[in-house]
Amino acid sequence: MALHYQAVSWNRQKTLYDWAIAGFVGLYLLIFCGLQAILFPDVTAETVIIRATSTLAFLMLHVILMIGPLCRLNPRFLPLLYNRRHLGVSMFLISAVHSVFSLLQFHSRGNVGMLKSLFTSEPDYRHFSQFPFQTLGFFALLILLVMAATSHDFWLKNLTPRLWKTLHMGVYVVYGLIVMHVLLGVLQQETSSLYVILLACGVVTIVGLHLAAAFVSHQPNQPAPKTGTDGFVSVCDVNDIHENRAKTMLINGQNIAIFRYDGKVSAVNNQCRHQNGPLGEGKIIDGCITCPWHGYQYQPQNGQSPPPFTEKVETYAVKCIGTTIWVNPTPSLPGTPQTTAFF
Amino acid sequence: MTPTLRQTHRVAWLLLAIILPMGFVAALQLKPDSIVWEQPISLPLAAPLPVLVKSVENTGLQANLRREGQSTDRQLEIIVRQSLEVPSVVVRVVSRTNELAIGTLDVAGVYHFMLPDSTDHPTIILVDEVNHVVLQTIHF
Numbered sequence: 001m002a003l004h005y006q007a008v009s010w011n012r013q014k015t016l017y018d019w020a021i022a023g024f025v026g027l028y029l030l031i032f033c034g035l036q037a038i039l040f041p042d043v044t045a046e047t048v049i050i051r052a053t054s055t056l057a058f059l060m061l062h063v064i065l066m067i068g069p070l071c072r073l074n075p076r077f078l079p080l081l082y083n084r085r086h087l088g089v090s091m092f093l094i095s096a097v098h099s100v101f102s103l104l105q106f107h108s109r110g111n112v113g114m115l116k117s118l119f120t121s122e123p124d125y126r127h128f129s130q131f132p133f134q135t136l137g138f139f140a141l142l143i144l145l146v147m148a149a150t151s152h153d154f155w156l157k158n159l160t161p162r163l164w165k166t167l168h169m170g171v172y173v174v175y176g177l178i179v180m181h182v183l184l185g186v187l188q189q190e191t192s193s194l195y196v197i198l199l200a201c202g203v204v205t206i207v208g209l210h211l212a213a214a215f216v217s218h219q220p221n222q223p224a225p226k227t228g229t230d231g232f233v234s235v236c237d238v239n240d241i242h243e244n245r246a247k248t249m250l251i252n253g254q255n256i257a258i259f260r261y262d263g264k265v266s267a268v269n270n271q272c273r274h275q276n277g278p279l280g281e282g283k284i285i286d287g288c289i290t291c292p293w294h295g296y297q298y299q300p301q302n303g304q305s306p307p308p309f310t311e312k313v314e315t316y317a318v319k320c321i322g323t324t325i326w327v328n329p330t331p332s333l334p335g336t337p338q339t340t341a342f343f
Numbered sequence: 344m345t346p347t348l349r350q351t352h353r354v355a356w357l358l359l360a361i362i363l364p365m366g367f368v369a370a371l372q373l374k375p376d377s378i379v380w381e382q383p384i385s386l387p388l389a390a391p392l393p394v395l396v397k398s399v400e401n402t403g404l405q406a407n408l409r410r411e412g413q414s415t416d417r418q419l420e421i422i423v424r425q426s427l428e429v430p431s432v433v434v435r436v437v438s439r440t441n442e443l444a445i446g447t448l449d450v451a452g453v454y455h456f457m458l459p460d461s462t463d464h465p466t467i468i469l470v471d472e473v474n475h476v477v478l479q480t481i482h483f
Contacts, residue, residue: 109428129373165348172355179363183370196371203363210356217349255346276348 017083021090028056046105053098054186058178060091065175065206069213071292075281078292085151088171092141092148099141102134133185140177143170161276179203232319232326238265238343239323246289248280251329256316258325259289259300265341266300267316267327269334274311302337389455392418396463397483403427406467406481415461419445421454427478429471437466
């Protein structure tokens with residue numbers, strides 16, 4: 001959390017995360033280039049760079065796409081989500097190096113411009129068998145450029161989390177384009193079936209994880225089992241919620257997270273103001289609801305971030321009758337204090 | 344994530360789960376049985392004839408006129424030291440009536456071409472056939 005925009009708000013975890021990214025990238029390039037020099041001594045440096053950066057960026061894209069569903073399936077992966085943005089920007093930069101070297105190697109020696117050559121030098125847009133695979137890579141890079149350029153919190157705030165998140169779902173389109181870029185490009189020339197098997201494993205893993213996470217986290221609009229005359233709805237027993245944790249409910253279209261802590265119960269909107277992260281999957285740390293994605297915090301009794309921060313989420317009236325929790329699903333304005341419900 | 348975005352996310356991955364395997368299978372069907380660049384693309388280099396008649400230095404290359412003993416056969420040897428920056432270079436022998444193409448030059452290296460007549464003073468031109476430009480003229 002930060003009050004002002006900075007290029008990067010560093011903290012220990014971000015520094016460690018970025019060192020891990022840099023270490024992995026360096027190690028991969030070293031091993032890949034070393035193996036290329038041994039196995040293919042006649043290959044030029046430009047070709048080695050094109051190969052190394054393409055495989056590295058594609059591998060990183062797989063890791064990036066695995067983090068989201070893994071976190072939904074198992075909270076132990078949440079630390080990987082914390083600074084995923086830097087992983088994404090690093091992947092874009094490596095893809096850009098691949099693209100620049102490919103343009104220079106394959107499109108800079110002609111008597112037409114490089115981009116014109118890119119779009120016109122390959123066979124036929126009308127037939128799948130001759131479709132120019134390089135244009136698929138070009139458009140994937142264009143989407144990645146937009147995503148990398150808007151990855152800062154400044155854009156998140158000004159575009160609104162909803163639009164920003166929608167924009168960044170473009171990574172799914174990128175994945176589809178890159179898989180076809182590989183299939184119609186390099187795999188048309190490679191004779192070894194190892195590459196086909198590796199790509200198939202990658203696609204099955206990514207698609208399988210996302211479908212599994214979607215299935216597990218699918219939460220239908222639950223019908224209210226018991227509605228009181230005062231608008232309160234009986235939601236669950238207090239013993240259904242672990243201490244300092246939450247239970248999430250979708251009631252009348254409201255995404256509600258009900259937290260239990262210190263003998264009390266509070267209910268807030270389940271969406272973090274930062275990136276619409278699932279607050280109900282976080283826990284209460286130092287008396288504050290803590291978003292599992294990036295650590296944004298809110299006080300459970302009023303939905304306000306602790307001073308000096310200014311983020312607020314909607315709150316809901318809660319009461320306990322015996323051990324049964326009742327919630328009024330009509331949201332109060334963000335940051336509205338609610339009477340604490342004791343059990 | 345809002346329920347709407349989560350729904351969009353679900354639909355996006357369901358679509359990818361259908362489209363990507365289809366693309367996978369379709370693209371693998373296209374794989375050619377043999378790879379073009381694994382086939383030999385040029386004949387083995389002819390051996391140079393033993394007697395060097397004349398030698399000429401031009402920009403980026405050396406041209407030698409060779410023969411075998413007292414035979415009337417003449418061979419043109421071109422040693423390309425620096426690659427010519429055009430996609431297609433055709434070697435032509437100029438006579439009074441026509442310009443006969445005898446071969447092409449590619450990357451830096453040694454090339455041998457048999458000449459059509461026994462003159463010791465042939466004129467050779469290197470032509471960029473794509474742009475119809477004479478790149479060099481070699482006089483023996």
